[in-house]
Amino acid sequence: xxxxxxxxxxxxxxxxxxxxxxxxxxxxxxxxxxxxxxxxxxxxxxxxxxxxxxxxxxxxxxxxxxxxxxxxxxxxxxxxxxxxxxxxxxxxxxxxxxxxxxxxxxxxxxxxxxxxxxxxxxxxxxxxxxxxxxxxxxxxxxxxxxxxxxxxxxxxxxxxxxxxxxxxxxxxxxxxxxxxxxxxxxxxxxxxxxxxxxxxxxxxxxxxxxxxxxxxxxxxxxxxxxxxxxxxxxxxxxxxxxxxxxxxxxxxxxxxxxxxxxxxxxxxxxxxxxxxxxxxxxxxxxxxxxxxxxxxxxxxxxxxxxxxxxxxxxxxxxxxxxxxxx
Amino acid sequence: xxxxxxxxxxxxxxxxxxxxxxxxxxxxxxxxxxxxxxxxxxxxxxxxxxxxxxxxxxxxxxxxxxxxxxxxxxxxxxxxxxxxxxxxxxxxxxxxxxxxxxxxxxxxxxxxxxxxxxxxxxxxxxxxxxxxxxxxxxxxxxxxxxxxxxxxxxxxxxxxxxxxxxxxxxxxxxxxxxxxxxxxxxxxxxxxxxxxxxxxxxxxxxxxxxxxxxxxxxxxxxxxxxxxxxxxxxxxxxxxxxxxxxxxxxxxxxxxxxxxxxxxxxxxxxxxxxxxxxxxxxxxxxxxxxxxxxxxxxxxxxxxxxxxxxxxxxxxxxxxxxxxxxxxxxxxxxxxxxxxxxxxxxxxxxxxxxxxxxxxxxx
Numbered sequence: 001x002x003x004x005x006x007x008x009x010x011x012x013x014x015x016x017x018x019x020x021x022x023x024x025x026x027x028x029x030x031x032x033x034x035x036x037x038x039x040x041x042x043x044x045x046x047x048x049x050x051x052x053x054x055x056x057x058x059x060x061x062x063x064x065x066x067x068x069x070x071x072x073x074x075x076x077x078x079x080x081x082x083x084x085x086x087x088x089x090x091x092x093x094x095x096x097x098x099x100x101x102x103x104x105x106x107x108x109x110x111x112x113x114x115x116x117x118x119x120x121x122x123x124x125x126x127x128x129x130x131x132x133x134x135x136x137x138x139x140x141x142x143x144x145x146x147x148x149x150x151x152x153x154x155x156x157x158x159x160x161x162x163x164x165x166x167x168x169x170x171x172x173x174x175x176x177x178x179x180x181x182x183x184x185x186x187x188x189x190x191x192x193x194x195x196x197x198x199x200x201x202x203x204x205x206x207x208x209x210x211x212x213x214x215x216x217x218x219x220x221x222x223x224x225x226x227x228x229x230x231x232x233x234x235x236x237x238x239x240x241x242x243x244x245x246x247x248x249x250x251x252x253x254x255x256x257x258x259x260x261x262x263x264x265x266x267x268x269x270x271x272x273x274x275x276x277x278x279x280x281x282x283x284x285x286x287x288x289x290x291x292x293x294x295x296x297x298x299x300x301x302x303x304x305x306x307x308x309x310x311x312x313x314x315x316x317x318x319x320x321x322x323x324x325x326x
Numbered sequence: 327x328x329x330x331x332x333x334x335x336x337x338x339x340x341x342x343x344x345x346x347x348x349x350x351x352x353x354x355x356x357x358x359x360x361x362x363x364x365x366x367x368x369x370x371x372x373x374x375x376x377x378x379x380x381x382x383x384x385x386x387x388x389x390x391x392x393x394x395x396x397x398x399x400x401x402x403x404x405x406x407x408x409x410x411x412x413x414x415x416x417x418x419x420x421x422x423x424x425x426x427x428x429x430x431x432x433x434x435x436x437x438x439x440x441x442x443x444x445x446x447x448x449x450x451x452x453x454x455x456x457x458x459x460x461x462x463x464x465x466x467x468x469x470x471x472x473x474x475x476x477x478x479x480x481x482x483x484x485x486x487x488x489x490x491x492x493x494x495x496x497x498x499x500x501x502x503x504x505x506x507x508x509x510x511x512x513x514x515x516x517x518x519x520x521x522x523x524x525x526x527x528x529x530x531x532x533x534x535x536x537x538x539x540x541x542x543x544x545x546x547x548x549x550x551x552x553x554x555x556x557x558x559x560x561x562x563x564x565x566x567x568x569x570x571x572x573x574x575x576x577x578x579x580x581x582x583x584x585x586x587x588x589x590x591x592x593x594x595x596x597x598x599x600x601x602x603x604x605x606x607x608x609x610x611x612x613x614x615x616x617x618x619x620x621x622x623x624x625x626x627x628x629x630x631x632x633x634x635x636x637x638x639x640x641x642x643x644x645x646x647x648x649x650x651x652x653x654x655x656x657x658x659x660x661x662x663x664x665x666x667x668x669x670x671x672x673x674x675x676x677x678x679x680x681x682x683x684x685x686x687x688x689x
Contacts, residue, residue, distance in 0.1 A: 089641055
């Protein structure tokens with residue numbers, strides 16, 4: 001199929017969960033998908049607004065793509081769940097990006113709000129297809145293909161996380177390797193996906209953990225019901241889907257099944273700041289947990305030394321706990 | 327039972343009036359101070375927004391003074407305000423403070439009614455029939471007092487830029503508000519309002535002065551509470567600026583009670599459409615829309631207030647930079663946090679006013 005043009009997807013925010021879907025969709029429609037490279041050594045963060053680090057990353061990546069593509073794909077992610085919503089900052093992302101790129105490139109800013117109904121995700125993508133000149137049938141076909149690729153990707157996710165370098169997790173052409181080696185510790189890796197897998201934000205914590213002999217478990221393994229079960233007794237319902245995922249999976253893993261839990265946040269993340277306080281206090285009120293918990297908060301520092309020290313200490317704690325138990 | 331409530335501008339006068347009139351024992355937390363903030367900061371973390379810290383500080387102080395029942399206005403998604411109670415409850419529990427919690431629902435729904443029933447089951451036993459009987463009257467008194475306070479504050483905003491002796495308006499406003507607060511019956515209240523109005527009218531004024539007009543927009547807590555914004559409203563007025571705002575306690579209440587009152591908000595939302603394609607939540611779109619409309623109305627500038635790390639207003643501040651350029655209106659964003667920045671705010675405002683003067687001279 002001949003190429004219709006280039007669509008740029010910034011390597012930021014929900015890219016780190018939905019790219020297999022989004023990328024396949026546009027490719028199936030005959031567009032070339034260009035993903036931004038991220039911060040190489042010399043790149044600088046673009047400060048358009050005084051927002052959280054992941055948001056600054058989005059703007060930086062979008063500016064990077066500005067001259068290389070025909071369209072930028074920045075969906076307005078209001079909700080990616082039937083009931084719960086995304087962080088309010090996501091609602092303004094296309095507008096922020098449009099201003100930051102000075103309107104030099106058209107932005108595909110279709111609103112995605114799954115609260116509207118079961119089919120709303122498909123409808124949003126049909127609309128996107130229409131905007132790109134595709135017929136309804138073509139869009140539907142592309143949507144099905146994207147769904148297939150997404151579920152395929154999800155089923156191989158744990159192998160990918162443990163077997164591939166962090167930078168290659170979302171390179172779809174790289175096949176999932178077989179993990180043969182058994183690592184001594186199982187550690188849960190919790191946070192927003194864009195904090196967990198963006199090496200520019202977390203200085204590749206994932207690789208560091210793996211090199212310290214930790215097998216990674218992510219919340220993706222858990223079901224929606226499990227999250228709900230863990231947080232059903234709260235005095236008020238948490239209404240951010242990402243927040244539910246974080247608190248639910250934290251409580252799940254802290255009640256057993258892993259040797260340690262690492263929780264990643266970035267500075268100025270509003271949801272994490274509030275929930276982090278909640279988690280800490282609740283654990284304290286309930287008398288603590290036997291499983292070590294490490295909370296790492298990231299900002300724009302470039303050094304990795306502090307991180308290494310803390311992770312090594314964390315590993316030592318796990319080791320000690322295990323030795324005491326056996 | 328001793329009821330307490332957080333401070334928010336002159337909201338305590340409203341809450342106090344309800345409790346007092348209905349004969350319910352209450353404790354007004356000490357006026358928000360450095361100590362209140364220090365308590366809030368100590369028991370939360372750095373990226374939680376400022377209102378959270380101040381409200382928490384108010385509660386801690388009130389509980390230590392002997393209050394045992396917290397009354398707090400609930401809120402909903404998408405901003406963090408909706409989950410304050412979830413986290414504050416755990417924090418208070420962890421601190422070993424005993425409390426009962428009563429949420430005033432932001433909107434009437436069956437969940438809200440059910441929650442209210444659950445929460446008040448125990449509390450009701452401690453109230454006498456007299457309390458119940460007088461409660462509607464208390465509400466009415468509270469509402470009257472609040473409207474009186476807001477009327478006086480609005481009047482002061484008009485008088486302040488023309489006053490000859492700096493600070494006189496503020497002094498008289500305080501006196502007038504105390505009068506309203508102390509009124510016990512509708513008749514004494516009316517008397518107090520009349521006295522307050524004439525007090526403010528009596529301020530010596532230079533009527534030839536043509537003050538600049540500046541709109542204060544932003545997150546409601548920072549706009550409404552003079553402690554949190556370090557008296558931006560008063561400072562602007564004393565620099566000879568007529569400041570206005572549309573964020574009042576009553577407007578926020580009316581908004582959740584009656585839909586008709588939404589019209590002004592709808593107008594702001596409409597105006598923000600060119601810059602922001604979706605309702606981000608809280609006051610984000612309103613801030614942008616109000617800045618645009620005020621610029622059209624011929625205002626000289628806009629002061630945008632927000633707490634550090636506020637999620638919706640951060641988006642607004644990014645967009646407001648562009649609004650300022652496009653509409654040629656100076657916009658000053660002040661990000662408020664726990665640091666003592668009163669002096670800095672004064673300097674920034676002075677520079678802002680000088681800029682407005684240059685702009686007027688150039689035109």
